[in-house]
Amino acid sequence: MGRGDVSVPGMGRSDATSWVPDGIDLERPSAARLYDYLLGGAHNFAHDRELAERFIKAQPNAREIARHNRSFLRRSVLFMVERGVRQFLDLGSGIPTVGNVHEIAQTADPGAKVVYVDYEEVAYAHSTLMLVDNPLATIVQADLTRPDDILDAPQTRELLDFDQPIGLLMAGVFHFVPPGKDPGRLVAHYRDAIPVGSYLAFSQFTRDLMPSEMDRIVEVMKSSRDPMYPRSHAEITALFAGFDLVEPGIVPTAKWRPDPGFDDGGDPDRAGIYAGVGRKH
Amino acid sequence: MSEPPPDPEGDQAELVAPWLRVVAATAYVPRSSTEVRGLLTALLDRLTTALTADPPDVAAGLRVGELMVEGALTGETTLEGSLGVLADGFAVAGYGARPVAALLGYVAAGYAAALRKRTLAQQENMKLALLTAKQRAERDRRATENRFREVFDASAVGIAITELDGTFVETNPALATILGRPTEDLRGRTLAEFIADDDEPPLVVGEADRRRVVRPGGDTAWVYLTTSMLRDDSGVARYRVTMVQDLSELQLLGNQLSHQSLHDALTGLPNRLHFESRLEAMHAQTPPHRPFTLLCLDLDAFSLVNTTYGHATGDRVLRTTANRLTAAVAGKEALVARIGGDEFAVLIAHDTQAPPVSTLVGALTAELAEPDYDAGVGLAVSATVGAVRCTPAEMTSAEMFRAADAAHQHARSLGRHQWAEFDGHADRATRKVGTLATGLPAAWENGELRVAYQPVVRLADLVQVRVRALVHLPTDRDTAELAESTGLSVPLGPWLLTQSGTHLDRWLSLFGPVADEGEAVHRVLLSALQSADADLSATVNDVLSATGAPAGSLEIGLDTRAVLTCRGDAQDNLRTLSDIGVVTALHGFTGGPREVAMVERFSVRTVVLSDPFEGWRPDWLPREAVPVRATLELIAALRSVGASVGVLGVRDHAEATWWAEQGVRTAEGQAFGRPGGVADVTGR
Ligand SMILES: C[S@@+](CC[C@H](N)C(=O)[O-])C[C@H]1O[C@@H](n2cnc3c(N)ncnc32)[C@H](O)[C@@H]1O
Numbered sequence: 001m002g003r004g005d006v007s008v009p010g011m012g013r014s015d016a017t018s019w020v021p022d023g024i025d026l027e028r029p030s031a032a033r034l035y036d037y038l039l040g041g042a043h044n045f046a047h048d049r050e051l052a053e054r055f056i057k058a059q060p061n062a063r064e065i066a067r068h069n070r071s072f073l074r075r076s077v078l079f080m081v082e083r084g085v086r087q088f089l090d091l092g093s094g095i096p097t098v099g100n101v102h103e104i105a106q107t108a109d110p111g112a113k114v115v116y117v118d119y120e121e122v123a124y125a126h127s128t129l130m131l132v133d134n135p136l137a138t139i140v141q142a143d144l145t146r147p148d149d150i151l152d153a154p155q156t157r158e159l160l161d162f163d164q165p166i167g168l169l170m171a172g173v174f175h176f177v178p179p180g181k182d183p184g185r186l187v188a189h190y191r192d193a194i195p196v197g198s199y200l201a202f203s204q205f206t207r208d209l210m211p212s213e214m215d216r217i218v219e220v221m222k223s224s225r226d227p228m229y230p231r232s233h234a235e236i237t238a239l240f241a242g243f244d245l246v247e248p249g250i251v252p253t254a255k256w257r258p259d260p261g262f263d264d265g266g267d268p269d270r271a272g273i274y275a276g277v278g279r280k281h
Numbered sequence: 282m283s284e285p286p287p288d289p290e291g292d293q294a295e296l297v298a299p300w301l302r303v304v305a306a307t308a309y310v311p312r313s314s315t316e317v318r319g320l321l322t323a324l325l326d327r328l329t330t331a332l333t334a335d336p337p338d339v340a341a342g343l344r345v346g347e348l349m350v351e352g353a354l355t356g357e358t359t360l361e362g363s364l365g366v367l368a369d370g371f372a373v374a375g376y377g378a379r380p381v382a383a384l385l386g387y388v389a390a391g392y393a394a395a396l397r398k399r400t401l402a403q404q405e406n407m408k409l410a411l412l413t414a415k416q417r418a419e420r421d422r423r424a425t426e427n428r429f430r431e432v433f434d435a436s437a438v439g440i441a442i443t444e445l446d447g448t449f450v451e452t453n454p455a456l457a458t459i460l461g462r463p464t465e466d467l468r469g470r471t472l473a474e475f476i477a478d479d480d481e482p483p484l485v486v487g488e489a490d491r492r493r494v495v496r497p498g499g500d501t502a503w504v505y506l507t508t509s510m511l512r513d514d515s516g517v518a519r520y521r522v523t524m525v526q527d528l529s530e531l532q533l534l535g536n537q538l539s540h541q542s543l544h545d546a547l548t549g550l551p552n553r554l555h556f557e558s559r560l561e562a563m564h565a566q567t568p569p570h571r572p573f574t575l576l577c578l579d580l581d582a583f584s585l586v587n588t589t590y591g592h593a594t595g596d597r598v599l600r601t602t603a604n605r606l607t608a609a610v611a612g613k614e615a616l617v618a619r620i621g622g623d624e625f626a627v628l629i630a631h632d633t634q635a636p637p638v639s640t641l642v643g644a645l646t647a648e649l650a651e652p653d654y655d656a657g658v659g660l661a662v663s664a665t666v667g668a669v670r671c672t673p674a675e676m677t678s679a680e681m682f683r684a685a686d687a688a689h690q691h692a693r694s695l696g697r698h699q700w701a702e703f704d705g706h707a708d709r710a711t712r713k714v715g716t717l718a719t720g721l722p723a724a725w726e727n728g729e730l731r732v733a734y735q736p737v738v739r740l741a742d743l744v745q746v747r748v749r750a751l752v753h754l755p756t757d758r759d760t761a762e763l764a765e766s767t768g769l770s771v772p773l774g775p776w777l778l779t780q781s782g783t784h785l786d787r788w789l790s791l792f793g794p795v796a797d798e799g800e801a802v803h804r805v806l807l808s809a810l811q812s813a814d815a816d817l818s819a820t821v822n823d824v825l826s827a828t829g830a831p832a833g834s835l836e837i838g839l840d841t842r843a844v845l846t847c848r849g850d851a852q853d854n855l856r857t858l859s860d861i862g863v864v865t866a867l868h869g870f871t872g873g874p875r876e877v878a879m880v881e882r883f884s885v886r887t888v889v890l891s892d893p894f895e896g897w898r899p900d901w902l903p904r905e906a907v908p909v910r911a912t913l914e915l916i917a918a919l920r921s922v923g924a925s926v927g928v929l930g931v932r933d934h935a936e937a938t939w940w941a942e943q944g945v946r947t948a949e950g951q952a953f954g955r956p957g958g959v960a961d962v963t964g965r
Contacts, residue, residue: 043404043406063356063357066309067356099309125413125414157570
């Protein structure tokens, strides 16, 4: 039996020598590994790097966009920590190369708790390895479009206290959620699970900024496991139903409370991604 | 040697700002600008110190390159940009071009080496992570495989995995047994070769089909065949799996026995044993914060239904109750079980939002209160309910069961048609809701009740020696009123005693000659509430003086539980009745050590066992079965303290003989006639 054949338990198979788990399809690049590459990480395979090069061709600003997004994530976490949030649910957490949420939050308060969620195998395997000795952070391998799998997961229930404010992070991930999955209901499902006073940090690709590059990106990503769906300012605003947006509202990532003299360089409108933070009321 | 006088302080401030801009524009550094500025200043320090040394310590650049990588200053063009800024800055500051070039060359080399090391480390790390994931998957797969193996090998159902053309790939031992051939003989052959009627249409995937298989001697056996496809990830069928179930009687019997050991024969619901293990399993599989509700309930006045309408009706009530409870939780993640004679348990696993317990209890009891019509009799039951609501994190499954039971006991102590919820905080059950409905039935008010008599025989010779008086409800009555009648109780006790007392002399003359010395001829079994009635002994005195019959002709059975739990005046009643010479009895006796001790303490004369085999025929049970052994020991214990033992619900003479052999003295039941009027008894 070769790869791809049905596996009848007990009937033996011949590919036991490979170290790549069966679930990982090296032929099909993933967004998690592409993003890792854009941020300078090495947790990727040849096909991911090929995709990344095509991505950069379609959007020459890709590295800067990734950087701005990651930087927004960091600032939004620090913002929430300042407002008393000590637990985070990071949906679509990616491959931890640098600046992971638990590092940011636990540097600010060593008692901060983080549940990472990603459905990608490398992201999951890597986070698992990284978090073995960290009792206050864990990862759930799940699809964020199935909220109950995540909210009811024993790891989530063990670590997070749903009576205390929770920082819900959806950074650079929602553009992978197709319109058919009822995005509004999806965000509302998570919102209903967390108490008043919790925060949502959200960022995703938009066509409002650099439309032709965006169209080319959508085309490129069709060949990956994670096709992309940009959303307009109005669509993103609607997803914040039940949350009060904090200043400055929904803006290009680089314009969201930038660190003066550091990540405010370049043309913010070339950030490609809208970002915002809201507080549940 | 560097000619111009370098000014490290001034150079620094001027250089850090443009370097920071380069870094910010090219690399993602997960730190604040202040922190990054600090890092750059420190690096610049090292560089200027190296340049101002004599001779310049250009190799120090190596370490600076490494520190850039450690500090995540590793964007695609960060190094390039940094070197440019530094070269310009040092030139302006007047350092010699050669040492600057050499120093920056070392920075680049240190950077490259560190970056390569980091990349290798990351890839190594990823490899390790994936390898671990792989091993875990491998382990899971092996565990699945082993489990599959076990099921495959141990299954009583024959299983064949075949190529699409039907050639066996793998067969399990059960299949070999069914086909009557060793596994080796099946290799390379097809299932079709063993099917007798090969002109039948081919098997449809997913549908069970009855076929005959041929065994070596030529004889055939009926089997059920079910086949399904094994597909690969892309959905292409690769193999076929066929289940072969032997339909021979032995096989069927085996299946049935295992079903019976887990299910209650009467209602088809899981029994107590099964329920406990299912509860445990559901408890273990449910996320720790998902709420459960466990309800334990029993039917009020069920013994009244049984004694009034007979066991067949009682059984029907139990089946109806089972169906209604099942229907009431349909569509929920729930489990209904019969955990005792008239006791049921309902377990509901809720979504995150659970309705209030009172709502659940209200819905269930309303469902049960709906009258059930059969042969003109409408019967409605009320239930007493104990409830517990908790999450798996809060209680173990055993604690949940105990808590529900405790709440149930508590509800019962409040009277019928009550419910109580286990109060975890006070660690005791507290009553949450009051009486839903009780009332004196119209039948009683309209004087429509009659006394009926049920024969009681002496098992030694099957001679009728006594009657039991019971309340007979007319069957042609409005069902709503009849529903009420299950709530009828306390006043029925004196009524029954007084009414039946008028026939006491009749029974004395009828049974006096055949009954043994000191034996009663007239039996009345009282319910729990009736047993606790403070006026009981006065009523009995009145009856005796009205008839002039000796007290010893009357046998009065009190409810065991009422006496045991010191309910009302139950214990006083037992003592007083015994004192005035009435033959005292206890019914609903389950045989606990405290119950047996009570028999001795109150010199109880008769003990009527409460269906120890829960409706099963004792004469069909194996002698070594634990309930049988326990019952025999109980009978011996009771006889040793001078009590005679009676049983109810004996179905036929075979069963009667069995009880007689165990030393039981009296029996009632359909074997000896159903309840009837005075004429029915005397004419028999
Ligand atoms: C671009 S990365 C973002 C990482 C991180 N949140 C950040 O902003 O820096 C997106 C991640 O989301 C994951 N992802 C995409 N769709 C997902 C889904 N439906 N459920 C879970 N993870 C998903 C991808 O595997 C990838 O790792």
